[in-house]
Amino acid sequence: MxxxxxxxxxxxxxxxxxxxxxxxxxxxxxxxxxxxxxxxxxxxxxxxxxxxxxxxxxxxxxxxxxxxxxxxSPGSPLWDVRADLVARAMRLIADGVVDRDGVPGLAAQLGYSTRQVQRQLLAELGAGPLALARAQRAQTARLLIETSDLPMGDVAFAAGFASIRAFNDAVREIFALSPTDLRHRAARAPIPLVTVPGSAESSQPAGPAHSTGLAVPMRPVGTLSLRLPFRAPLCPDNLFGHLAATAIPGVEQWRDGAFHRTLRLPHGPAAVALRPRPDHVACQLTLTDLRDLSTAISRCRRLLDLDADPVAVDAHLAEDPTLARLVHAAPGRRVPRTPDPDEFAVRAILGQQVSTAAARTHARRLVEALGPRVDGLGGALTHLFPTMRDLADGLPGLDEAALAFPRSRRIALTALVEALAERTIDLGAGADWHHARVQLTALPGLGPWTVESIAMRALGDPDAFLPTDLGVRRAAADLGLPTSAGGLGAHSTAWRPWRSYAVQYLWATSDHPINRMPDQPRSATA
The missing domain is CATH 3.40.10.10 (DNA Methylphosphotriester Repair Domain)
Structure with missing residues (x-):
């Protein structure tokens, strides 16, 4: 634009x-x-x-x-809508890949040469990957400068700068103030405080947690209270309702008006609490390593689909008279996504042809058997979801009674986790949506419903569609739309490229718990 x-x-x-x-x-x-x-x-x-x-x-x-x-400001919705090289690169940069692996690591994940990636980003965005990552580091640094009492050396380290000098130069150049002046200016106009101990020792890396069945000590360096902006309107009902209704005990929970969950981040475990507000989402992050801050924020925004453009989405869907009433009644529905695409793919298989409650039970058993415990969080958050390597190694030894579902589904789950553990299938931020669909379809036991569910919530494709889903077909019948998969699929072409959002509006016609936050009465949605 x-x-x-x-x-x-x-x-x-x-x-x-x-x-x-x-x-x-x-x-x-x-x-x-x-x-x-x-x-x-x-x-x-x-x-x-x-x-x-x-x-x-x-x-x-x-x-x-x-x-x-x-x-x-909220991120550009282009990077969540598009699936080309530039969009995939932007999603990976937001996830911190350049800071962790450099530009060669970014190019390797995208499957292009470093020169090609730099050329395309420069042509479309006016900046290469290093400049884009530097801007993100500066934003993280500003957040820590203004909302914490960390020493500036720790801020520079946490934001990803290689040296104090590079940190000072970037802050002065971008904000026209020294880091100290920026903090003093923020003190005169107080903003929500971030509680972070100020010792240099506290910000040393804790290391990633991968040990199956072992307790992972959670030694937080601090709890950060942030505001996540979004483009209005935002309808929190189905967004937080879905996350709460499908929450895995030990990994996720709804408590005190907020969605809580554990996170597996590059430098250690973390926990987050997300609470909807009228003009922002309140985010409380508990980290074991401050270097994970920008990655954690990016994944929380992706989980809640906060970079979407609801005005564009709703205007397009409302052109269909059958959806117009639903859109006007509760505009701004988002697609509930995931901070861990591999985790959601596993959960999609666990949810095949069973109720929400049964899917939660299967996931809980899997987590209790193979997920690392996390000590020190308090409350009901006790585990990280297992890694794909943990699952690949541990599934063969699990008692069949622990996962009481058909053998065909167990075969499908085993094939999926092996592919994800060996990295022959990529569902991450930089994944090619079409290629991932092809690879998932080739696995045993993954039909169109499972593949499109993964595309919608793990890959983040805004045009994924579930014509065979029971909730979608019931809504279609109530609205006078075709109910066969072929007929409904043909009708849905008018909703492209926003069919994932159309699914949210169709699901919302039922009184299922996924359509309301737990604090809402049943009649509010019905």
């Missing part, structure tokens, strides 16, 4: 927050870049320049606006 100057100018003049994250507005006279909705932008149009990313604006010599904080 950034190359359509006339459209960008209209968005800036109307201060339309729907376009925050779609592009960034830079002012030549002040050398500042802003969100399109920034209330401070009143310059002459000829002084405006538009950039597709914050990193591109920074590379062009602009610093971030201190008023609208463009670095904290």
């Amino acid at each position: 950034y190359d359509d100057a006339e459209r960008c100018v209209r968005a800036v003049r109307s201060r339309d927050s729907r376009f925050d994250g779609w592009f960034f507005t830079a002012v030549r006279s002040t050398r500042i870049y802003c969100r399109p909705s920034c209330p401070a932008i009143v310059p002459r149009i000829e002084n405006l320049r538009f950039y597709p990313s914050a990193a591109a604006a920074q590379q062009a010599g602009y610093r971030a606006c201190k008023r609208c904080r463009p670095d904290a």
